[in-house]
Amino acid sequence: METNNTVTAERFLAFLKCPTKAYFLAHGEPLPETYFSNVEKEITSRYKLRAWRMLQDRNEPAKPLTFEQMADGDSLATTTRWFECDTAVLDSSLSRNGVAELCTRKSVVDVPIVPVVFTPWEKPTLSDNLLLCFGALALSQSTGIHSEIGMLFFGDNLRQKTVRFSDHAEEFNQIINAIGTIPPGGQEPQCILNEHCAVCDFQLKCRTIAIERDDLSLLSGMAPKERRKTLAKGIQTILQLSYGYRPRRRRRTKPDAERAARSVDTHHIHPSSRHDNKLKALAIKKSRIHVVGTPSLNLCGVPVFIDVEGMPDRDFYYLIGLRFDSFDEQIEHSFWAAENFKLVVAST
Structure with a gap:
């Protein structure tokens, strides 16, 4: 060694x-x-x-x-x-x-x-x-x-x-x-989950450590700068962070205005409500899924689901998949790239 x-x-x-x-x-x-x-x-x-x-x-x-x-x-x-x-x-x-x-x-x-x-x-x-x-x-x-x-x-x-x-x-x-400052053997390392975890051989080990410590890095949406600020306040775990969540007070409105507010789509929800790490911590603590606002889907026409696969370092996308319903039948198409920027239908 x-x-x-x-x-x-x-x-x-x-x-x-x-x-x-x-x-x-x-x-x-x-x-x-x-x-x-x-x-x-x-x-x-x-x-x-x-x-x-x-x-x-x-x-x-x-x-x-x-x-x-x-x-x-x-x-x-x-x-x-x-x-x-x-x-x-x-x-x-x-x-x-x-x-x-x-x-x-x-x-x-x-x-x-x-x-x-x-x-x-x-x-x-x-x-x-x-x-x-x-x-x-x-x-x-x-x-x-x-x-x-x-x-x-x-x-x-x-x-x-x-x-x-x-x-x-x-x-x-x-x-x-x-x-040179890496701690010697026997001392537990600081375990912070990051983007590399998805392709790391120690992925399971580190995640287990993070769960045992209730580490803030379990919140993948929390930026490193925000995590450092949170730690500086003495908040070191998901549990501690969850106690800081306070739901926004709803403004009193007239009935017509209230109905209009309910019909607004999720894109108009206040950003702090959509990406609230304290709310995410609360969801982890209670093992629940929290839905912000009242989402409504008004689909017109035929819904089409698209899946794209590619190689980011080459800006090259080699497969586009389509899936949709046609007369109560699910139709799938796969478009494979024969060359860069040229697509052909490979399967149906």
């Missing part, structure tokens, strides 16, 4: 998604489920192999270099090497200044080694840039070789992007310092 100061690329990326996940990985917590991580690793591995073949076809002279190969002395080769940042290992206790070290440290050898990251997605994220910074710092720490820029390869067409590390210095420093 790695020490608290030893940070692998996997643990670094995990911290960017969720500090609790990084804690579990740092202390060797067994994965309750490995489906999502296996799928992600398989996609990335296949993409990387394909990317290297494409680079060879382009007569790219650079050769791949992993952290283990660099430790064995392969980094001293005379040819240009591309250091794969997802294999990097860093000692955070020696890198409190993070990227600031890269801006001042000079290379002890004149060897062309460039940190690289391969991502199969069409839209690179900030995590990809920060992983490049992580690899560059690990390279500098272990060999003294200094890099100011890294290369990011992404998408089906293997597009290329140059990342300058100084652009991310401040944020990267904060992350490295935060990773």
Whole structure:
């Protein structure tokens, strides 16, 4: 098991998604489920192999270099090497200044080694840039070789992007310092549910912890800023928050005006009533469903239900499903994309 100061690329990326996940990985917590991580690793591995073949076809002279190969002395080769940042290992206790070290440290050898990251997605994220910074710092720490820029390869067409590390210095420093403050084994981590939970291997474990603690992060609609304000008031659980709910007083109106108010649709309900986290906390506490206002549906014509599936990083939607009633019979259509922006009927 790695020490608290030893940070692998996997643990670094995990911290960017969720500090609790990084804690579990740092202390060797067994994965309750490995489906999502296996799928992600398989996609990335296949993409990387394909990317290297494409680079060879382009007569790219650079050769791949992993952290283990660099430790064995392969980094001293005379040819240009591309250091794969997802294999990097860093000692955070020696890198409190993070990227600031890269801006001042000079290379002890004149060897062309460039940190690289391969991502199969069409839209690179900030995590990809920060992983490049992580690899560059690990390279500098272990060999003294200094890099100011890294290369990011992404998408089906293997597009290329140059990342300058100084652009991310401040944020990267904060992350490295935060990773160094992860509590040691035996101490319970702070468990905050977030968007990554849907594809996390620790999803069930974290949700169980959150339910046991009655944690505020169970309210998925509560923004982090609002959660911090609530905690600052001393409200730490769903139960405590639920006691703060006060229903809005209804204004006294004449009978005609009251009937008109009842017929108003839910879109005209006051926003604070529609998204009241205190009311949601009350619903969780009582295990009830609360309906705000008096919704009314006036459907004219034939109701049509639409379902769209796609790939968000490519802005590409490959399936549109339709379902409707026709003469007491349910009709379904599936429109599959043969190519981008071209749809054909696949099934009826």
